[in-house]
Amino acid sequence: MTTPPFSPILLGGLLMRAIPTELIQPVADGLARRLQDRHPGIFERLSPLGPRRFLVDVVDLPWNFLLSVAESEGRVEVLRKDADEAADATIRAPLKVLFGLLDGSIDGDAMFFTRDMSFEGDTEAVVALRNALDGADIDLIADLAESLGPLKGGATRLSECLLAAFTRLESDFAAVGDSLVQPAVRRAEAQARRIDELETRCAQLEKALRRARTMPT
Amino acid sequence: MTRVARDPSRPVSTLELVCPAGTPAALRTAVDAGAHTVYCGFRDDTNARNFPGLNFSREELAEGIAYAHDHAADVLVAINTFPTAGNLDPWHRAIDDAARLGADAVILADIGLIAYARDNHPGLRRHLSVQAAASTPEGVNFYAREFGIARVVLPRVLTLPEIKELNRHTEVETEVFVFGGLCVMAEGRCSLSSYVTGKSPNKTGVCSPASHVEYVEHGSGLDSRLGGFTINRFADGEPAGYPTLCKGRFGANDKTSYLFEEPVSLNLLTMLPEVADAGVTALKIEGRQRGKAYVEKVVKAFRAAVDALDRGETLDAAAIDDLTEGGRETAGAYKRTWL
Numbered sequence: 001m002t003t004p005p006f007s008p009i010l011l012g013g014l015l016m017r018a019i020p021t022e023l024i025q026p027v028a029d030g031l032a033r034r035l036q037d038r039h040p041g042i043f044e045r046l047s048p049l050g051p052r053r054f055l056v057d058v059v060d061l062p063w064n065f066l067l068s069v070a071e072s073e074g075r076v077e078v079l080r081k082d083a084d085e086a087a088d089a090t091i092r093a094p095l096k097v098l099f100g101l102l103d104g105s106i107d108g109d110a111m112f113f114t115r116d117m118s119f120e121g122d123t124e125a126v127v128a129l130r131n132a133l134d135g136a137d138i139d140l141i142a143d144l145a146e147s148l149g150p151l152k153g154g155a156t157r158l159s160e161c162l163l164a165a166f167t168r169l170e171s172d173f174a175a176v177g178d179s180l181v182q183p184a185v186r187r188a189e190a191q192a193r194r195i196d197e198l199e200t201r202c203a204q205l206e207k208a209l210r211r212a213r214t215m216p217t
Numbered sequence: 218m219t220r221v222a223r224d225p226s227r228p229v230s231t232l233e234l235v236c237p238a239g240t241p242a243a244l245r246t247a248v249d250a251g252a253h254t255v256y257c258g259f260r261d262d263t264n265a266r267n268f269p270g271l272n273f274s275r276e277e278l279a280e281g282i283a284y285a286h287d288h289a290a291d292v293l294v295a296i297n298t299f300p301t302a303g304n305l306d307p308w309h310r311a312i313d314d315a316a317r318l319g320a321d322a323v324i325l326a327d328i329g330l331i332a333y334a335r336d337n338h339p340g341l342r343r344h345l346s347v348q349a350a351a352s353t354p355e356g357v358n359f360y361a362r363e364f365g366i367a368r369v370v371l372p373r374v375l376t377l378p379e380i381k382e383l384n385r386h387t388e389v390e391t392e393v394f395v396f397g398g399l400c401v402m403a404e405g406r407c408s409l410s411s412y413v414t415g416k417s418p419n420k421t422g423v424c425s426p427a428s429h430v431e432y433v434e435h436g437s438g439l440d441s442r443l444g445g446f447t448i449n450r451f452a453d454g455e456p457a458g459y460p461t462l463c464k465g466r467f468g469a470n471d472k473t474s475y476l477f478e479e480p481v482s483l484n485l486l487t488m489l490p491e492v493a494d495a496g497v498t499a500l501k502i503e504g505r506q507r508g509k510a511y512v513e514k515v516v517k518a519f520r521a522a523v524d525a526l527d528r529g530e531t532l533d534a535a536a537i538d539d540l541t542e543g544g545r546e547t548a549g550a551y552k553r554t555w556l
Contacts, residue, residue: 046270101508104509104510107508109507110510110511113456115451115456119432120432123427123430123432124269124427125269127268127269128268128269128270131240131268131270131506132270134242134243134509135240135241135242135243135270135271
């Protein structure tokens with residue numbers, strides 16, 4: 001199970017819980033339209049699979065996103081966490097990881113191997129989605145700014161400022177998080193070392209026991 | 218057989234870095250990151266990485282080749298599965314199209330297809346895929362003599378001394394895997410995945426197809442399954458892996474362990490001087506199924522290492538551990554310690 005990291009997004013997500021999904025939906029619609037217009041290859045690569053529904057559980061936000069793909073078209077529906085929607089596959093990851101997967105700056109396999117993201121359901125559909133997104137050269141900020149028409153320049157500058165501020169905030173959160181969990185981490189590391197020692201000892205004893213059993217009497 | 222795009226400024230002694238591309242975006246990433254050569258395949262059964270959403274249409278390959286050639290990089294097209302009798306057309310078309318689109322070489326495994334390429338496209342450079350499992354000078358020289366093979370991709374089961382010895386007895390260029398997933402079976406002949414899924418990696422181009430893979434979360438961790446069989450069980454927090462049968466954890470003799478191979482990745486970054494000394498021509502990075510972030514990071518690290526080697530400098534291990542399967546790496550059979 002993917003747990004949300006201690007980050008400004010988690011805190012922001014808690015504060016945004018009261019925002020109704022109807023207010024977020026237009027943003028999701030706009031993004032889906034931009035992706036379809038600028039990156040039709042995504043849906044073309046997914047089309048051999050037929051219609052598919054992906055539930056994207058952004059673990060540090062109060063909403064899920066249901067991506068439906070059919071006949072080279074896609075739409076995104078914003079859902080409350082407790083909404084019960086059937087999907088072919090569910091993908092769980094923090095927002096930062098999902099953004100990294102969208103723009104190809106993060107390796108999806110590495111994220112999965114290290115358990116920073118998880119999924120369940122139709123593996124073939126998830127693999128195809130990952131490959132299609134990775135092959136698309138998506139630049140989310142440019143895509144969103146582009147949709148704002150004449151406000152594009154201002155939106156780009158604003159997003160750069162916000163990203164810089166977010167990076168600073170994230171670093172502060174990491175420092176606070178470290179100071180809070182360090183004592184527990186040290187205890188866990190000591191216990192892990194002890195367990196390793198005991199496992200080694202156990203293995204030695206098992207080996208000795210097997211030898212003793214197979215020795216001719 | 219001439220190489221169209223090879224960068225004339227590249228020193229002859231330089232090890233050629235052959236990098237994976239599963240999509241056009243990954244091809245551009247690999248070229249920008251310093252790949253001398255990129256290998257890729259068509260979006261069908263003709264190549265051994267036939268994963269959903271991956272690979273190239275004909276148009277995409279044409280654009281990719283143009284991009285690579287503009288940046289003095291070569292493009293190799295892998296047509297390295299084995300056609301079934303009576304259904305040769307897709308494979309013949311793949312070879313014809315690779316030649317028509319200006320690929321610098323085709324990577325082939327099936328002996329009939331190699332003959333087809335020799336007869337119909339004599340000017341197209343032919344590489345012998347690892348799927349052909351040629352591992353002796355006699356085998357490699359046979360392919361060179363009869364089919365004009367210019368390069369062989371060696372199986373990942375040879376030691377460096379064995380590769381050096383092989384190179385002493387052949388004029389054929391050798392290419393070895395230096396990073397990525399590690400196949401320890403007789404490649405091109407392994408039927409483990411076919412046995413469990415009913416789909417042959419050697420004929421349809423995918424080992425452990427995603428359509429047969431399941432990940433199931435449960436209270437104490439994560440199970441990975443292939444064709445309905447549990448292949449591995451990962452505790453919470455333990456690095457996970459893809460469920461290929463040869464890298465599963467099985468119970469035997471009252472013990473649960475990796476019977477064939479652990480889910481580790483090959484990494485020869487710090488062994489490149491020894492690889493060069495073995496007479497190898499090209500270094501292959503595995504991972505057409507991996508994303509751009511992987512391609513960029515690994516290609517940059519290896520290109521820096523190859524350049525450092527050219528300058529006679531000591532190689533530093535780059536931080537690419539996080540891209541390895543299971544978070545662990547090995548020198549594999551190249552530095553065999555178990556015999």
